Amino acid sequence: MALTDTLTRWRYRLVPDHLVGEVLSKRWIDNAIPLLILLAVVCAFSFAMPDFFGPSSISDLTRQWGEFSLLVLALMIVMVAGGIDLSIGSTFALGNIVALALIAVAGWPMWAVVLGTLACGAAVGLVNGLLVGYLRLRAFLTTLVTLIIVRAVVDMLLLNYSVAIASTFIDSDSWYYPGEGSVFGVPFSVVLTIILAIIIHLVFSRSRIGWQVLATGGSRRSAHNVGIPVRRVVCATYVVSGVLAALSGLLFASRLGGAGADTGVGLEIMALTAAVLGGNSLGGGRGSAAKAIIGSITAMIMVNGLIRMGVPAGANSLMLGLVLFTAVAIDVRWIKNLHKVVSKVYVSPAYASLPKPPGTDSYSPYAVNDKLAPVTLIGLGEIDGPEDIILDDDDNIYTGNRTGDVIRFFAPDYKQHEVYAHVGGRPLGLAFDKNGDLLVCIGGMGLYRVTKDREIEKLTDETNRSWLSVIDDSRLRLADDLDVALDGRVFFSEATVRYEMHEWPVDGLESRGNGRIICYDPSSKSTHTVLRNLKFPNGICMAHDGQSFFFAETWACTVSRYWFDGPKKGTVETVIPDLPGYPDNINRASDGTFWLALVGIRTPSLDLALKMPGFRRRMARRIAPDEWLYPNINTGCIVRFDATGTILDVMWDRGGENHPMITSMREHKGYLYIGGILNNRIGKLKLKSADKSWTGLASYWGQS
Structure with a gap:
């Protein structure tokens, strides 16, 4: 290897460029600026x-924060749904005066005071919700009017009850506890706020x-089109907002025990500033309780700090306005530029050097021929994307299609077919277990089972997470092929942990080793990862020793063997190191050997580009995806090999008429059945020297 190639290899091995994209694509990165x-x-x-942060100051500040943060949470809930609630300050004042009037004047017990106060807040929220959600009035103007009306109601209540409230001594420990009590030294209001958050x-x-709620805030029209009750959702957010604002007013009343005309004045602006400072979007669809908490802490420290520094009230409001303006500007620019940055840095190619491909001339074991020309076609135009094929004891064919169905073609002529099961996702690899149930790898969903009664059961959609992985690799993104060991354990491949199913060519562009076997x-219903850092692992097939299986790495163009039991347990051995194309599914043959599908053939241009990760990075950033260098998947073939990796037979379709690409093949009673994820048919090829009584089910589990 040349020195430049060695340096390039180590540079891309030691510098984890892809981590930048992984970190920036995290949802919690929105909290970076607020933090x-x-x-x-x-x-x-x-x-x-x-x-400023002394013990006495912190004690008083945290009680105020507990009350204020409830207002920020209330406003955040409405904002996430795409609305705004300017009436929370007035609702806060209403909760304050109602709670005082009920406990001091009406003499209600504490539990009734709480319910009555929250009911008043819910009523205000319901009015807002009906007007904004059901009558579709503009949220800003509607809640501004509600602010004025509720403030007028508060003023009238103050005129009638302020003297009585001030002259009454409330003899109730339960009344003072919410505002002044503590739980293990932590103010009750703080504990309550944390629980609610x-x-x-x-x-x-x-x-x-x-x-x-998130979908409604993201796009109300789209949410309505998918069946979400948008009006009811919007109304509910305002009701919850009113309840939280009234609860905050109750805590305030319990702590100070008084009411005034200026109670709650300006709180809506302060809460709005805090919500936006925390990273909650004014446009809706993006927000969280954590963001509200961060913003409320920031705003509370700023306001109290400015007051203690002697800043006049007018200047204080001016500062809040400037901060709100700056926060909105940062929020808009941050999100806009974040998506741009992620789109440029997420695709992170690595250095990959493939061995020299074997030739396909007449002297090569991979010599091009027309052995697939006699293939007869099943279901031409009636099936879309049969990635894998499997047959039962009655010779019926099972395969998946692009619309999320497992299709069954009926023997003997396969002219009729039915939807055997609708699994929802994209069915890929198929296998029968010992009980005759059909196991299915579903892209984007995980490993599922279809019982003989056609009941669909999820077996697993996650595995153990890597301790040092930035990406959350516990979720299964692209489970694609599987096989079953004699003891019932299911080994299946996940092609990539970074990309979804429709993005699989991008994983080929990276060639980083994002795949794994699980x-x-x-028996224990547990899932764990067996092998990591594989380059698009695909086909899996159990060896005849019951202790190992073969697996293909598509982008590495290799077939390897892994021992999961026996004296060689945990070891991996490369069986075929230099395939001329990209391997896919592997299945057993009747003579004890194995069939391998090549989904496409290597090209010199891509082989060279794999040694130039900088070139591929610039390509991903500067030109449209449909102009990238991709693996060639237009020409495929079928290879038969033995356990030592010796190539015994190769079948091509030189003209590319029957099967221009091949992802799987199954031998069954003297015939080879062929599938392709981009094909619209299933192939059937008669094998001259095959055992006409041999079936895959019998090979695994014996005669039924």
Whole structure:
């Protein structure tokens, strides 16, 4: 190897360029700017006032933060759904005066005071929700009007009850506890806020209603088109906002025990500033409880710091306005430029050097021929993308199609077919287990089982996460082929952990080694990763020793053998190191050898480009994807090899008329059945010297 090639190899091995794209593509990267702003604010006020974060100051500040952060959470929920709520300051004041009136004047018990106060907040939110969600009035103007009306109601209540409230001593420990009590030294309001923030986080990240709110904020028209009740979702967000604002007012009343005409004035601007500072988008569809918490802490420190520094009230509001303006500008520019940066740095090619490909002339074991010319066609034009083929004991054919179905063609003439099961995703690799159930690798979904009663069961859609991996590689992105060991364990390949199924050519452009092989154990229902850093692992086929299996690495153009049991357990041996094309599925042959599909043939241009990762990086950044160098998948062939890697037979379709590309083949009773993920037919080829009684099921499990 030349010195330049050696240096290039080590440069791309030691410098993890792809980590930049991985980090920037994380959802939590949205919190980077808010966290930096928070750190800057903390450092600035710590330097300006050394005693600002003293114990006494922190104690008072945290109680105020517990109340204020509820308002920010309330506003965040509405913003995520694409709305705005300017009435939360007035609702806060309403909750404050209602709670005081109910406890001091009406003499209600504490539990009734809480329910009554929250009901008032919910009523205000319901009015906003009906007007904005169902009548489709503009949120800004509607909530501005609500702000004025609710503020007028608060003023009237103050006129009627302020004297009675001020002259009444509230003799109730339960009343003072929310505002002044603590839980293990932590203010009750802070504990309550943290609990509610966790609940809101779980709702948005783990529940259907949370996903519906995010979808509604992202695009209301699209959300409506997919069946989401947009009006009801929008209305519900305003109701929740009103409840949280009223709860904040209740905590404020419990802590200070008084009400005034200026209570809650300007809080909506302060809460809006905090929400945007935290990274919650004014455009909707993007936000979280964590962002609201970060923003509320930042805004609370700023406001209290400016007050303690003696900044006049007018200047204080001016500062908040400037901060809000700056936050909005940063939010817009950050998101816009973040997507641009990710699109340029995420694709990160590595150095890859393939061995010299064997020739295909008459002296080569891969000599081109026309052995696939006699292939007869099954289901021509009736099937779309049969990536894998398998047959049962009754000679029926099973295969997947592009629309998410497992199709069954009925023997003996295969003229009729039916949808055997609708699995939803893209069915790829197929295998029968010992019980006769059909196991299916579904791209983007994982490993599934279709029982004899046609019930669809998920076996696994995740595996153990790598401890040092930046990317969350626990989720299965592209499970593509599988085979079953004698003890029932299922070994299946996942081609790439970085890209989705429709992006598989980009993984070929990278040739980094993003794939892995995974084992699912049905006895313990556990899943773990067996091999990592493979270059698009694809076909998997059990060897006859019951202790190992063969697997293909498509972009490495190799076939290897892995021992999962026995004295060589855990070792990998390369069986075929220099294929002339890109290997795909592997299956057993009747004479104890193995069939291998080549999905495409290598080209000198791409082989050379694999040694030039800088060239491929510039190509990915500067030109359109449809003009990139891609692996050639227009010409395929079928190879038969033995356990030592010796090539025994090769079948080509020189004219490319029957099967221009091949991803799988299955031998069954003297015939070879051929599939291709880009084909619209299944091929059937008569084998001259094959055992006419041999079936794959019998080879694995014996005669049924």
